[in-house]
Amino acid sequence: MAAAQTSGNSVLYDGSRTVYRERPDRWDHPMDPDMLGRDLSWVVATPPFDRLNPDFFATVGSLEQILQHDSRISRYEPGDLILREGNYGSSAFLVLRGSVRAFLVSLWDDSSLQGTPKESWWGKVRKAFGRNFPGESIAPAEQTGSDKRSHSRENVRPAVVRAISPPSESFVVRDGVNRVFLQDIEGVLNDYQSESLGAGTLFGEMAAITRTPHRFSVVADTPTVVLEIRWQGLRLLRRDPGFRNFLDERYRTSGLHRHLRETPLFRFVDDDSIAAIVAETKLESFGDMEWFADYKDLAGRDLNDRIDREPLIAKENKPASDLYLIRAGFARVSFERGNGHQTLAYLGRGQMFGLEELSHRFQNPTLTPLPYQTSLRALGFVDVLRIPAERFLASVLSRVRKSELPASILKPRYDHRGRVVPELHHLQSDRHVDSSLMEFLVDERIMNGQKTMTIDLSCCTGCDECVKACAATHQGIPRFLRSGPQFGRFQFPHACMHCVDPVCMIGCPTGAIHRNPSTGVVSIKEDICIGCKTCAESCPYNNIEMLERKEKDGRTILDQANGLPILKASKCDLCQSLPTGPACQQACPHQALFRLDTSDVRSLARLSTERPS
Amino acid sequence: MSAYGVSSDSAIPKADPIARVASNPIRDWVFRASLLVLSVAVLLAYRYWRESQLGNESFATGYILSAICLALLSLGLRKRVYGVALGPVASWQQAHHFLGTLCLIAYVLHAGFLTNGWLESLLAILFWCILTSGFVSWYVNKRSPRLLQAAGKAILSSEIPSAKQELRDQAYHIALRAAGNTRWSAVADLYRSRLEPFFQKPRSIWYRISPNGRRRRALLAELDASARYLDAAGLKLQQEMRRCIERRDDLDFQLAIQQRIRFWAAFHSCLMGAFFVVAIFHILIAHLFSSHW
Numbered sequence: 001m002a003a004a005q006t007s008g009n010s011v012l013y014d015g016s017r018t019v020y021r022e023r024p025d026r027w028d029h030p031m032d033p034d035m036l037g038r039d040l041s042w043v044v045a046t047p048p049f050d051r052l053n054p055d056f057f058a059t060v061g062s063l064e065q066i067l068q069h070d071s072r073i074s075r076y077e078p079g080d081l082i083l084r085e086g087n088y089g090s091s092a093f094l095v096l097r098g099s100v101r102a103f104l105v106s107l108w109d110d111s112s113l114q115g116t117p118k119e120s121w122w123g124k125v126r127k128a129f130g131r132n133f134p135g136e137s138i139a140p141a142e143q144t145g146s147d148k149r150s151h152s153r154e155n156v157r158p159a160v161v162r163a164i165s166p167p168s169e170s171f172v173v174r175d176g177v178n179r180v181f182l183q184d185i186e187g188v189l190n191d192y193q194s195e196s197l198g199a200g201t202l203f204g205e206m207a208a209i210t211r212t213p214h215r216f217s218v219v220a221d222t223p224t225v226v227l228e229i230r231w232q233g234l235r236l237l238r239r240d241p242g243f244r245n246f247l248d249e250r251y252r253t254s255g256l257h258r259h260l261r262e263t264p265l266f267r268f269v270d271d272d273s274i275a276a277i278v279a280e281t282k283l284e285s286f287g288d289m290e291w292f293a294d295y296k297d298l299a300g301r302d303l304n305d306r307i308d309r310e311p312l313i314a315k316e317n318k319p320a321s322d323l324y325l326i327r328a329g330f331a332r333v334s335f336e337r338g339n340g341h342q343t344l345a346y347l348g349r350g351q352m353f354g355l356e357e358l359s360h361r362f363q364n365p366t367l368t369p370l371p372y373q374t375s376l377r378a379l380g381f382v383d384v385l386r387i388p389a390e391r392f393l394a395s396v397l398s399r400v401r402k403s404e405l406p407a408s409i410l411k412p413r414y415d416h417r418g419r420v421v422p423e424l425h426h427l428q429s430d431r432h433v434d435s436s437l438m439e440f441l442v443d444e445r446i447m448n449g450q451k452t453m454t455i456d457l458s459c460c461t462g463c464d465e466c467v468k469a470c471a472a473t474h475q476g477i478p479r480f481l482r483s484g485p486q487f488g489r490f491q492f493p494h495a496c497m498h499c500v501d502p503v504c505m506i507g508c509p510t511g512a513i514h515r516n517p518s519t520g521v522v523s524i525k526e527d528i529c530i531g532c533k534t535c536a537e538s539c540p541y542n543n544i545e546m547l548e549r550k551e552k553d554g555r556t557i558l559d560q561a562n563g564l565p566i567l568k569a570s571k572c573d574l575c576q577s578l579p580t581g582p583a584c585q586q587a588c589p590h591q592a593l594f595r596l597d598t599s600d601v602r603s604l605a606r607l608s609t610e611r612p613s
Numbered sequence: 614m615s616a617y618g619v620s621s622d623s624a625i626p627k628a629d630p631i632a633r634v635a636s637n638p639i640r641d642w643v644f645r646a647s648l649l650v651l652s653v654a655v656l657l658a659y660r661y662w663r664e665s666q667l668g669n670e671s672f673a674t675g676y677i678l679s680a681i682c683l684a685l686l687s688l689g690l691r692k693r694v695y696g697v698a699l700g701p702v703a704s705w706q707q708a709h710h711f712l713g714t715l716c717l718i719a720y721v722l723h724a725g726f727l728t729n730g731w732l733e734s735l736l737a738i739l740f741w742c743i744l745t746s747g748f749v750s751w752y753v754n755k756r757s758p759r760l761l762q763a764a765g766k767a768i769l770s771s772e773i774p775s776a777k778q779e780l781r782d783q784a785y786h787i788a789l790r791a792a793g794n795t796r797w798s799a800v801a802d803l804y805r806s807r808l809e810p811f812f813q814k815p816r817s818i819w820y821r822i823s824p825n826g827r828r829r830r831a832l833l834a835e836l837d838a839s840a841r842y843l844d845a846a847g848l849k850l851q852q853e854m855r856r857c858i859e860r861r862d863d864l865d866f867q868l869a870i871q872q873r874i875r876f877w878a879a880f881h882s883c884l885m886g887a888f889f890v891v892a893i894f895h896i897l898i899a900h901l902f903s904s905h906w
Contacts, residue, residue, distance in 0.1 A: 457762050461754050461874050462770060465692065465702065472695045483769055491767055578696040587695065590754065591703045 019551055020560035024530040026509045027065070031230055032072030039073055040064055043227055046096060047200055048246050056239040070233025070511075076100075076220035077174065079185035083218040087517040089207025090505075091228045094200075098224030101194040102203060103217045104261060108166045164191050182219055195254075196221060205247055206255050208234055210328040210383065211501055211515070212349060215262055232511050248283075256281065256385070263325065263350065265400055273395035282386040286311040287329070291380035292503050292540040295445060303443060304340040307332070310377035313353070313384060317371050317414045320357035322386045326350065329382035329501060330599075332442055335374045335413060343439040344374055346447050348500060348599055358389055359405045362397040368416040370409060379442060380501070434608070440487040441598055445540055449497025450520060451574060451595045453480060453584070456611060458489045459592035469587030470572075477547065479572045480584070490607075496543045496572040498522050500599045504544060507534035513569065516576070523573040531567035544571045645711060653718050660722055672903070674723035679896065681716045682889070685709060689882065713747050736895055739888040746884060750877040757870050765863040770871045773864050780864070781812045784857045787850055797847035799839040800854055807835060808858070816865050824869035829862040 043049060044064060054063050073096070076082060082093060085106060168183045182188050197203060197218075207214045208231045220226075229237070238244050256278050260266050266274070287310075288294060298306050314324060316335055324331075326347050333353065334341040347353060353376045361369045397405070413420055441447045470478040480495030502522045505513050512529035515522050524535075526549075536544040548565040549557045557566045575582045585593055597603040656677065663673040688709040692702055699705075720740060728737045761767065768776060788804035791797040811832060820828075836855055843851055 457767055458758050460761075460767075461757050462761065462767070462871050463874065463878075464770075469695050483767070483772075486766055489762060575696070579698045580696060583695050586701045587692070589692075589702045589706045590758075591701075592758075 017555050018558050019555045020558050020563075021566065023559045023561065023566055024528075026530060026532075027061075027069055028530070029510060029528050030069040031228075031233075031511075035068055035072060040068055043067055043071070043073070043096070046094075048202075048243060052237070052240045052243055056241075057236060060236055066233050066236050067229075070236070071227055071229040074177070074226050074228055075175070076179070076224045076226060077181070078220055078222055079181040079183075080174075080220045080224075081169065081180040081182060081217065082220060082224075082226060083204050083214050083216070084180075084517075085215060085217045086213050088515045088520050089204050089212070089214050090511070090514060090517070091230045092202055092205035092208050092234050093218070094202050094227040094229065095197055096225040096227050097199055098220065098222040099196055099198045100201075100203075100218050100224055100226070101189060101221045102197055103219075104193045104195055104258065106262075107188070107192060107217050185219065188219075202247075202250055205234065206251055209247070211505060212328060213520070215258060230511050231505070232509060235506075252278070252283070256283070259327065259385070265352075265355075265404065266396060268399040269396055277387060277391055277395055280388050280391050283327075284313075284384050284386055285381070286313055286331075286378035286384065287381040289381045290503070290506065290538075292538050295380065295540050306443070307334065307341045307377065310379065311382075313376040313378055313382065314372055316373060316375045317418065320354050320361070320369060320372050321389050323355060323358055323389060323392045324353040324376060325385040325387065326352070327383035327385055330379040330442075330447060331382050331384075332377045332379050333374045334377065341375070342435065343442050344435065345438060345601060346379065346442050347376070348447075354389075356406045356409055358392060359397065360409045361389075362393055363402075363405070363408050370412050370416060371414050373409065373413045379445065379447075380503075434604075437487055437490075437604060438601070440485075441604075444485045444492070446485070446492055446497065446598050448499040448501055449596075449598045450500055451496075451498040452598045453493050453495040453497070453572070454594055454596045455482070455491040455493060456489060456592045456594070457486070457491055459590040460491075461590060461592075463589065465587045465589060466584035466593050469583040473575060473578065473583045474570075477570070479545075479570060480543075494541065494543050496522060496574075497541065497598070498574065504535040504539045507538055509534065519576075521574045521576055522571075523576060524569050524571060526568055529568045531569070533567070533569070535569050544569050546570070649711065649714060652715050656715075656719060656722060669903070671723065672899075674719060675896070675899070678716065678719045678723050679892070681712055681719055682892070685712050685716060686885070686889075689885075710751060713744070717744060732891065732895055732898065736888070736891050739884060739891060743881065743884045743888055746877060746881040750874075750881050753874055753877050757874055760870050761867055764866045764870070765860070768864070768867060770868065773868050777861065777864055780857050780861045784808060784812045784854060784861075787854050787857065791847070791850050794847070796842075796844045797850055799842035800836075800847065800850050803835060803839055804854070807832060808854070811858070812861060816869065820865070821869045821872060824866050824873075826862065826866075829858065832858050 044067065049063065049067070052063060057063055057066060060066070074082075076098075082100060083089075085103070085108065167188045169180050170183055172179050172181055203218060204214060206212075238247070257274060260269075260274055260277060260281075266277075269277070298309065310332065313331060314322070326349055328349055331347045331353070332343055333345040333347060334343045353374075354372060357370050357372055361367075411420075446452060464482065467478045467480075467482055470480060480493055482493050484491060484493040484495075486492070498521050502513075502515065505515065505522065508514075509532060510528045510530055512525045513522065513535045514525065531546065531549065533546055536542075536546050546567040547570045549568045551557060558564065559566050572582075580586050582595065585595065596607065656674075659677075660670050660674055663670045688702075688705050691699060691705045724733070724737065728734050784804065788801045788808070791799075791804070792801035811828070816824075833855060836851060836858070840848060840851060
């Protein structure tokens with residue numbers, strides 16, 4: 001250090017294989033470096049910020065400092081897309097001037113959001129003839145152009161005169177910023193029901209807080225000025241109880257309405273009934289938002305002990321008085337077996353608990369209602385909506401097609417008097433999925449993964465081609481470890497799973513660890529990472545490594561204040577920059593390595609059919 | 614409709630192609646066999662057509678054989694290229710297996726089963742060695758994952774030495790504890806006489822060539838036989854030692870299997886290099902001394 005030479009303001013070079021730099025700081029990279037002081041003053045004087053108490057932020061900085069670093073002001077022209085449904089949210093938006101339109105229905109079907117699916121040769125032949133052959137059914141999305149417009153059976157519009165095609169998007173550069181705008185915005189507004197949001201309205205905050213995709217699209221209606229606040233800023237602002245209450249109230253007044261409307265089972269419910277359901281629905285949270293700390297502590301303990309510690313949401317053999325709709329997080333469905341609990345399934349966002357029992361009650365009104373057949377427990381942090389059974393039966397089930405309801409429970413585990421002797425079918429979660437695999441995924445919390453690296457050990461020879469490929473594409477350092485929890489012939493190595501609920505993102509002070517809005521891939525912006533280790537310590541699966549930061553020529557970067565190495569977080573980025581996708585997958589000569597969406601039980605069912613033992 | 618997310622077959626999403634392993638192996642094998650028969654028919658037709666044209670069929674089949682050999686080499690190159698959209702290595706490997714089989718037919722058409730001349734004989738020996746090593750390598754790659762699975766939890770080969778060291782220390786400490794009490798000393802005696810070399814020394818070359826469970830069974834039988842000299846606490850030590858022996862044998866087995874896979878792959882590649890050097894000489898000589906050129 002004594003022999004170091006000054007090179008520029010902050011870089012010192014002592015001629016060896018190291019270089020000295022200032023340690024990066026949380027406030028180094030503002031979201032908008034060009035934000036003007038007068039704009040900031042205007043924002044601070046705008047509701048709800050004018051009502052915030054600065055004392056709540058005193059430990060981290062001033063309100064101005066937070067807004068300056070974690071927000072930016074954007075200007076949009078009419079038709080410009082501000083939010084796209086299905087994209088992952090990491091920011092909340094506040095309308096400062098003008099107005100925007102939030103669409104209450106989906107503009108694009110799922111396939112167009114996920115890219116065009118590959119058409120089969122039979123499909124091409126069919127298209128060439130321009131007709132459907134006898135015996136072929138039409139996909140629901142193709143049939144029901146009117147479904148998008150009509151919320152309820154009562155409000156169905158006249159028969160479709162012209163086909164509605166999804167809105168076309170175009171790209172334009174405004175003031176040096178790329179914008180997407182919807183062509184023929186007037187036509188789109190006519191075709192799809194939307195809600196106008198004026199100045200002072202906040203939107204997109206729920207997706208940012210719950211780390212979930214946006215459920216609706218928002219476009220500018222008039223020339224609009226919007227303040228975008230990223231999650232890091234939002235988290236700090238939530239320290240003010242007033243702001244927190246403001247967000248909760250926002251969700252109850254508009255978010256819940258929209259949430260229920262988008263739930264498939266509720267699509268035929270009229271607006272008055274939705275309003276009644278909203279009024280009676282309870283919002284409940286179970287578990288700790290920072291559940292990973294407890295999870296790490298409890299790892300290795302007796303399974304029954306761990307299950308007993310999971311917060312109980314609904315208990316088996318108790319009257320089925322509510323329907324539970326999972327809003328965020330995961331919950332375990334289990335039942336008592338002998339001295340312990342057996343897992344039957346896990347429920348994620350949008351899935352319901354209690355539907356079977358209520359449906360049974362609806363279909364057999366003369367029979368005594370059955371109690372809950374299983375228990376529901378929170379895995380980590382779970383947000384649920386609790387809808388009273390009477391309201392659900394009256395407003396929802398009476399309007400749902402019978403074919404969409406679960407079948408009546410013919411052989412209940414519990415009848416209205418109490419426990420019934422378990423039969424074989426009670427022990428099976430589903431005919432497609434191995435119950436013990438499900439239990440394993442839940443216990444290891446692997447059900448959180450959307451792109452879980454999985455190795456089929458019945459094909460893997462341990463040749464390490466996957467590791468070599470990963471190292472070759474990441475400056476010689478592989479971003480995963482080819483070992484990890486193992487269930488039967490499947491191994492789940494220590495590689496980022498790109499979780500449904502990436503808890504690693506919660507604590508990141510700079511937003512360096514972020515989620516690709518459209519693909520959901522979680523990656524790290526190395527230039528913004530300050531090496532604080534928060535993400536690595538939060539990851540319950542130990543899938544994030546801290547590496548020494550290096551110059552391009554390989555020299556290690558040391559902190560010029562204390563001589564310690566400056567670290568950066570490193571994890572699997574799914575090789576987003578490569579045209580081939582994950583290099584490890586491409587390099588496996590035995591097709592042993594693949595990615596599995598463990599958050600979706602259907603993927604597990606697929607696993608047994610596609611990879612028979 | 615089910616609240617648990619799994620309802621019916623129709624709800625199961627389409628598979629990611631990379632995740633799909635031959636869902637109908639019989640259909641795949643029939644397809645590959647048909648393709649092979651078709652390719653052989655084309656080769657034969659071409660050879661007889663060249664003959665009927667009074668051309669030199671040896672040159673014709675030789676060029677085809679050379680082309681196939683070059684195509685076979687491309688797998689090695691593909692494995693060294695990352696991030697370029699050339700398709701998954703698994704597909705290249707399948708093509709390699711197909712071409713390897715086709716290569717055998719092309720070779721027989723070109724040179725027959727017996728050859729004359731020292732250079733041609735050397736080339737023939739190398740060819741048959743490559744073919745055999747390729748087949749063995751394919752078989753070992755197919756068989757080994759099952760064997761590895763049977764040998765306990767998967768472990769990285771780089772971690773095996775440290776795991777062995779840990780087991781060695783563990784066994785030593787069990788023996789040390791056993792030596793401290795006459796009611797347990799049978800375990801210590803066995804360790805001194807039979808188990809110490811097992812834990813301290815690497816396995817023999819014969820075991821590496823053909824890993825088996827003979828020694829494990831013999832040691833466990835001896836350990837079981839010592840049970841009558843032990844009290845309850847001694848039996849616990851015996852069980853701990855038993856687990857050490859089993860784990861150590863599993864590690865040796867995994868290492869031997871992984872080394873076998875690597876050996877055959879390396880052997881196959883080395884022979885391939887030698888084959889190409891000799892083949893180039895053969896092609897040069899054939900062109901220099903042929904009246905048909």
